[in-house]
Amino acid sequence: MRPAPLAVVIEGLSSGFTTRGVKAVIHQDLNLSIARGEFLSIVGGSGSGKTVLLRQMLGLETPLRGSVTVLGEPASELGRAGTSSRVGMLFQHGALFSAFTVLENIAFPLRELGVLPRNLIHDVAMVKMQMVGLDPSAAHKMPADLSGGMVKRVALARALVMDPPLLLLDEPTAGLDPDASDAFCMLLRSLHQELRLTVVMVTHDLDTIFELSTRIAVVADKHVIVDAPPREAIRFDHPFVHEFFLGERGQRAMEVLHGQVQDV
Amino acid sequence: MRVFCLQVGPKRYHGMQLRLDRSNPVQVVPPRIVKESSATGESMTLYGSWSAAALAQQEHWTALEESLARQVKAPLDASWDLRQIERLDHTGAQLLWNTWGHAWPRQVLVLDLQRSTMNRVARYAVVPPKPHRSTPKELFLKLGEWLMGVESHAESALRLTGQLFIDLLQFLRDPSKAPWRDISGHIYRIGATALPITALVGFLIGVVLAYLMSRQLRQFGADAFIVNILGMALIRELGPVLAAILIAGRSGSAITAQIGVMRVTEELDAMRVMGIRRGYRLVLPRTLALALVMPLLAAWTTAAALLGGMLAADLSMGLTPEYFALALPKVVQLSNLWLAMGKSMVFGVLIALNACHFGLRVLPNTQSLGEGTTASVVTSITMVILFDALFAVLFRGVGL
Numbered sequence: 001m002r003p004a005p006l007a008v009v010i011e012g013l014s015s016g017f018t019t020r021g022v023k024a025v026i027h028q029d030l031n032l033s034i035a036r037g038e039f040l041s042i043v044g045g046s047g048s049g050k051t052v053l054l055r056q057m058l059g060l061e062t063p064l065r066g067s068v069t070v071l072g073e074p075a076s077e078l079g080r081a082g083t084s085s086r087v088g089m090l091f092q093h094g095a096l097f098s099a100f101t102v103l104e105n106i107a108f109p110l111r112e113l114g115v116l117p118r119n120l121i122h123d124v125a126m127v128k129m130q131m132v133g134l135d136p137s138a139a140h141k142m143p144a145d146l147s148g149g150m151v152k153r154v155a156l157a158r159a160l161v162m163d164p165p166l167l168l169l170d171e172p173t174a175g176l177d178p179d180a181s182d183a184f185c186m187l188l189r190s191l192h193q194e195l196r197l198t199v200v201m202v203t204h205d206l207d208t209i210f211e212l213s214t215r216i217a218v219v220a221d222k223h224v225i226v227d228a229p230p231r232e233a234i235r236f237d238h239p240f241v242h243e244f245f246l247g248e249r250g251q252r253a254m255e256v257l258h259g260q261v262q263d264v
Numbered sequence: 265m266r267v268f269c270l271q272v273g274p275k276r277y278h279g280m281q282l283r284l285d286r287s288n289p290v291q292v293v294p295p296r297i298v299k300e301s302s303a304t305g306e307s308m309t310l311y312g313s314w315s316a317a318a319l320a321q322q323e324h325w326t327a328l329e330e331s332l333a334r335q336v337k338a339p340l341d342a343s344w345d346l347r348q349i350e351r352l353d354h355t356g357a358q359l360l361w362n363t364w365g366h367a368w369p370r371q372v373l374v375l376d377l378q379r380s381t382m383n384r385v386a387r388y389a390v391v392p393p394k395p396h397r398s399t400p401k402e403l404f405l406k407l408g409e410w411l412m413g414v415e416s417h418a419e420s421a422l423r424l425t426g427q428l429f430i431d432l433l434q435f436l437r438d439p440s441k442a443p444w445r446d447i448s449g450h451i452y453r454i455g456a457t458a459l460p461i462t463a464l465v466g467f468l469i470g471v472v473l474a475y476l477m478s479r480q481l482r483q484f485g486a487d488a489f490i491v492n493i494l495g496m497a498l499i500r501e502l503g504p505v506l507a508a509i510l511i512a513g514r515s516g517s518a519i520t521a522q523i524g525v526m527r528v529t530e531e532l533d534a535m536r537v538m539g540i541r542r543g544y545r546l547v548l549p550r551t552l553a554l555a556l557v558m559p560l561l562a563a564w565t566t567a568a569a570l571l572g573g574m575l576a577a578d579l580s581m582g583l584t585p586e587y588f589a590l591a592l593p594k595v596v597q598l599s600n601l602w603l604a605m606g607k608s609m610v611f612g613v614l615i616a617l618n619a620c621h622f623g624l625r626v627l628p629n630t631q632s633l634g635e636g637t638t639a640s641v642v643t644s645i646t647m648v649i650l651f652d653a654l655f656a657v658l659f660r661g662v663g664l
Contacts, residue, residue, distance in 0.1 A: 084316075085315065085316050098629060098631045099631060110320065115320045115321065116320055116355070120359060120362060122392045123362065123389060124355050125392075126388065127354055127384065127385055127389060130388040131354075136390050136393060137393060139393055144629045144631065161316070162316035162353075163315065163353035194384075196377075
């Protein structure tokens with residue numbers, strides 16, 4: 001399998017819903033390509049279709065028009081056996097299986113293939129558990145007994161258990177307190193570098209965006225209005241970009257970025 | 265004549281086809297191991313893809329497992345060359361690390377990226393902690409816990425019933441402030457929308473009973489007694505019990521799930537903070553609605569069953585509906601109907617209280633919601649049958 005130079009290619013994508021006979025168009029002629037090794041943040045106002053875009057990449061939604069290609073194959077072909085080895089997804093609320101222990105949750109994608117012996121699968125899951133910063137003693141806890149930060153870590157370990165080259169994150173720091181959120185950011189950054197992952201993240205959290213992104217894609221007016229490195233993206237002339245990045249909160253968060261500029 | 269055309273959208277069909285197609289896994293180069301022996305010792309060279317996706321394909325795994333077992337005798341004394349591996353991920357690294365017995369061999373040739381993967385696995389490899397096994401003492405304590413659970417169920421059921429009486433008093437004192445919209449909504453949802461299913465079930469039971477009975481009765485030439493048997497069984501017993509069981513399954517579970525979801529989404533806490541009593545707003549309307557609707561549904565189910573029985577009797581033994589209708593009031597006393605109605609009202613209250621009880625005990629997680637709903641339905645049906653038996657004993661002198 002030759003690696004495609006681009007991890008995700010979206011061409012002329014249109015998506016929308018029909019609720020009670022009313023058509024709502026979410027994306028129109030949206031184009032976006034993500035190179036391997038990028039850490040791309042997708043930002044946009046509420047209801048601008050960021051999460052829908054992520055779901056399109058996962059093949060959970062069907063495009064009305066256009067195509068979504070993930071790692072050289074149409075996104076609709078995801079969902080068959082062994083997909084965890086191609087794409088990992090961290091859902092906003094973790095989406096852990098509540099009837100399974102932490103270890104069983106992490107091991108689930110591998111175990112479900114039904115080939116590898118149990119011991120090897122458990123060893124792999126234990127390594128992944130510690131890679132995301134969990135203590136081995138948490139292995140037999142149930143998801144209901146975990147804190148919000150731990151749920152996200154377990155979910156991340158499960159997403160990474162088959163070492164997919166592409167990781168999708170939906171609001172990874174939502175619902176975490178500032179400390180847990182910072183720690184999770186550090187973890188994501190180190191995993192991105194160590195495992196050479198391509199990461200696509202949807203978030204509102206400006207701190208997280210500036211901490212982690214190598215590129216920012218802004219979704220507004222039903223398509224991607226700008227897709228550029230952070231420092232260029234914030235200079236783009238559009239009301240949403242002004243409001244989002246150059247407001248008071250944006251200024252504060254951007255101190256990280258200015259710090260980086262001076263370092264360089 | 266109209267022609268109905270079943271349209272299958274191309275996308276949908278496409279999706280279905282892919283979902284069924286599990287026999288086409290990701291294409292990868294199979295992992296291989298090649299052993300060479302020389303004067304300096306054995307050397308192992310690994311090829312192919314040592315990744316989770318490759319290893320988890322049955323034919324690759326079987327082949328690799330067999331060749332590992334055959335070729336690797338003294339892993340630590342050999343020289344291992346990983347550089348030809350196309351892709352080494354943590355699952356592959358873990359497999360190697362386990363093959364080496366959790367130690368580094370004499371010589372390992374690796375690329376940078378492979379080294380960091382191997383290092384991570386070496387650093388983090390631990391035996392998973394043993395799942396906790398219960399000791400006899402803990403089992404004994406668990407029994408105590410279970411008994412306390414029973415006690416706590418009894419206590420909260422009693423509390424709920426008491427609260428219902430208090431709320432009922434307030435309801436009677438000032439009916440204008442009562443949650444009428446809730447009550448009428450529940451009457452519609454629990455009662456009116458259940459009419460088709462109860463009628464269908466009642467009708468079919470009536471047909472089946474009449475058909476089976478007619479075969480037996482004909483042997484004794486007692487054809488006309490079908491009216492007695494059907495009338496008594498359906499009006500006094502089967503009508504109310506069937507309706508109650510259907511409603512326990514249909515609306516009892518819905519009530520538990522509804523209230524349980526309110527717990528999961530913190531709506532119950534929100535109500536409490538606003539000073540709204542959940543007994544008055546949640547339990548009372550549902551109980552009143554069920555107490556009112558249950559007798560009506562029982563009468564409706566009985567009527568449907570009698571209709572079914574009447575038709576089956578006509579078809580299987582030629583007993584005319586006129587005769588059936590005229591004979592019925594003579595052989596079944598009216599008091600049976602009143603007993604059935606009274607019984608149904610009790611069933612309704614039981615189902616509502618039970619469903620609310622389990623709904624309010626749901627913990628804020630999804631598993632507890634599922635368990636609560638199951639427990640609610642099972643308990644409701646058991647209670648209905650228990651109380652039915654109780655009624656049969658208590659009122660054995662009425663209407664027989």
